Amino acid sequence: MRKKLIEVALPLEAINAESAREKSIRHGHPSTLHLWWARRPLAACRAVLWSSLVDDPSSWPDKFPTEEDQKRERERLFDILGRITIETDKKGNHKQVVRGLVSWDDIKNPAIIDEAQKEIARCLAWDRGEEPPTQPDAVRDYIAKYAPPAYDPFAGGGSIPLEAQRLGLEAHASDLNPVAVLINKALIEIPPKFKDLPPINPENRQKKGMNFWKAAQGLAADVRYYGQWMRDRAFQRMGHLYPKVALPKEYGDDAEATVIAWLWARTVKCPNPACGCQMPLVKSFQLSTKKGKEAWVQPKVQQGQGESEPNGEMMAETAVPRIRFQVQSGTGEVPDGTVGRKGAVCLACGAPVGLDYVRSEGCGGRMGAQLMAIVAEGNKGRIYLSPTHEQEQIANSAQPKWQPESELICKSGVINAPLYGMTKHADLFTSRQLVALTTFSDLVSEAKKKAFQDAVCARLSDDDVPLNEGGTGARAYGEAIATYLAFAVDKSSDYWSNLCTWGISGETMSHVFTRQAIPMTWDFCEANPLSDSTGNFNGAINWVVQVLENHENGNCKSEVFQHDATLIHENDSRPKIVSTDPPYYDAVPYADLSDFFYTWLRPSVSSIYPDICSTLLAPKHQEMVADTFRHGSKQKAKDFFESSLIKLFNRINNLNHRDYPVTVYYALKQSETDDNNNVASTGWETILEGLMQANFSISGTWPLRTERSARMRNLDSNALASSIVLICRPRPETAPKITRRQFLSELKKELPKALKTLQQGNIAPVDLAQASIGPGMAVYSQYTAVLENDGSPMRVRTALQLINQLLDEYLTEQEGEFDSDTRWALTWFEQHQFNEGQYGDAETLSKARNTSIQGLEQAGILTAKAGKVRLLKRSELQPNWNPEQDNRVPHWEITQHLIRALDQTGEIGAAELLAKLGDGGEIARDLAYRLYNLCDRKGWSAEGIGYNSLVISWPEISRLARESKKSEPIQGSLF
Known part of the structure; x- marks a missing residue:
């Protein structure tokens, strides 16, 4: 049994750097096809798989006889897998860049994949006593013939099977969850079936000079075409529910604009008998914090007759106060929100209201919603407008023909919405959102029929073999297109829910799953699916299309099936390379969360995948959590x-x-x-x-x-x-x-x-x-x-x-390894943190540590007054501290100053300080490990973050410090 590279050594820093960077890569990244929770980074999966396939040089002592030979060969393999280089951008700035197989940018270069696959084939050939192939096509054929399939029994978001396929392996993936199974089919099973196929839609077929379509680009073009077709039909059917909004006079006579979003506040009746107001529950009245574009909602209390609505209509005579909203812009005092974790407050009478009462009103079906503001598209950015009776009335007039009546399971801290009466999946959407989702869901089936007809006209085989049974003809192609269109609708549900919120800094809406939970939100944002802005349907189509356009995994055979990972499967007889990411005990309730999507995905694709979609909700009894x-x-x-x-x-x-x-x-x-x-x-x-x-x-x-x-x-x-x-x-x-x-x-x-x-x-x-x-x-x-x-x-x-x-x-x-002052500080910190202790105790400890309280005070790490001693907090440290002018610099002081510099001026500021410290600064990282360990055991979470941050940032701080030393001028001498 030969040792693999992963069992001996890995270029961890390069893998980690690219895995972390991958979180900020969006356009075209496979993770944007469909949301999945706790998805592993592709870079990490690619590195783990490749290093599990490639032999460590120590496995071949006849080829690499000495340790030096093995080390040199290992470094060569590291260069293929991932290496950190310093590159200069167009502005002359130096930055760290990861190159090699783990780099998201580099894997788009076929030569990088060819080189990685060549190493896999070489190890296979050596093990068989053969000469390894050298030409890329021969290498791929060799891997396909001799390498075992890779299998992930908890495929989830598809990271591991996708990367196995990228490396040239036959990829097998299974999952119990139907949403996960469909994600994997869309990533690794469908694209190779229609590799290099030109689009079948009439628009692209009529274009000239478009004879060559690479990989899944033709499929992507068709998804875009039929997605736009769906959007146009949806506008015809429900466009009246999304009217434009009239703009103020300063925008011109009869000026109007497309609405981007409607912002709503949930309401409950004030429990104060003398009030009875429908009190709005608003976390924040702020709309925008962008400089020069500040805006907020100003609530106003109306009582009795004679008051008017914002649109000029008179209120009905009533003794019950009512809240109306007006949008303000510019500078001004933004009112506080009306609800938080401790409860709510009535804007009309000021009565405090407990969350228990709010929950009881919600569970009794007495929670409503009031339009709070309108966001419209403007030529120079967002336009914030006061609500109108007409806009609110149109929204409330929507009548969905169908809605998901499935039960929403309440799980405290994870799925909180049922605590407030939102007990069914349908309750997570407004009536207008339900109309939009059902309309687009119905259109998926219609688009499938149209795509089938166009595929026949494009001369694809009319063999009537379904996609789910291995078909590659016109029917199967239409079903493939429908699968991706259904994903776009599913992605839209994440933005077309009454759990979405408005982002005041970026002026965009946030989706439901900003974390692995279905939370409760008070004021919520309703997107316009027919706009060209945040949360629209065309945006969802674009995300799906870009994933297909970037698909480069060739025609490797792959297999995806729904299966309970604990049970034997019929294809287990063939040995496989197993790499998997099993559920993390009780950390993520995948089945309960995925029902949010499955309730919309199932109606669209159940006719295509009847076996996978045979259950009304995701299977839960067998789920391994x-x-x-x-x-x-x-x-x-x-x-x-x-x-x-x-x-x-x-x-x-x-x-x-x-x-x-x-x-x-x-x-x-x-x-x-x-x-x-x-x-x-x-x-x-x-x-x-x-x-x-x-x-x-x-x-x-x-x-x-x-x-x-x-x-x-x-x-x-x-x-x-x-x-x-x-x-x-x-x-x-x-x-x-x-x-x-x-x-x-x-x-x-x-x-x-x-x-x-x-x-x-x-x-x-x-x-x-x-x-x-x-x-x-x-x-x-x-x-x-x-x-x-x-x-x-x-x-x-x-x-x-x-x-x-x-x-x-x-x-x-x-x-x-630490100096005596630091050893004293560590013991004192463990006993008191930054709180006061008795002078006598401090002095006794100082003698044991071979130091003195006076010396520690002179070193600038503590204060001693009135019989009390206390370590100085970082905020109390000497500003503009220069260690070169300090004749007593304990390791404790170095570490605290570095953390302060990192907090205040970032890695550049910390690097400037480290450069002044010279070699003496390196021990600060070791001290940070010890201090974090103390904080973790004591439960001092907030304090522990600083020490964790210093270690995490250390490679970049060190690099910047080395660069600053190199750039320092060297003083010459005349003699």
């Missing part, structure tokens, strides 16, 4: 998840090709502390228990960071920024047993080396505890059992607790 609600108790949910994992990993062990490791992604920070303050992770315990019982051992682990450093500085201390990739091999049947003492001895020998490597790789402190599980469990998992003193097998939980203890010991031992 630890759902307490579904299973009745926390313990039953845990038992279900663990037993399912064991079944899954047993299946994987049976179908895995023995020449290749299994790679498992896991990203979960969920820990529990027992009565003895031992820390372990429930999620990690269950997945590792599953691997152990399925006779796997862990041969390596890699933390793949997926968040940009800018966002990392805003992450909560409990957020996990990395996916930990476990590299697993079947454990030999001859593996021995060892004692607890032997295990601890081996763990103490191996874990510190691994932790040092992780730190040198600049792993985020927030991820260090999770990443340490890998090398620790690598020791544990290589044995059949670790025996306790009484002869019983050691539990995974116990092993995890021991790993955590040794991590704490390792970080504590690093304190010996």
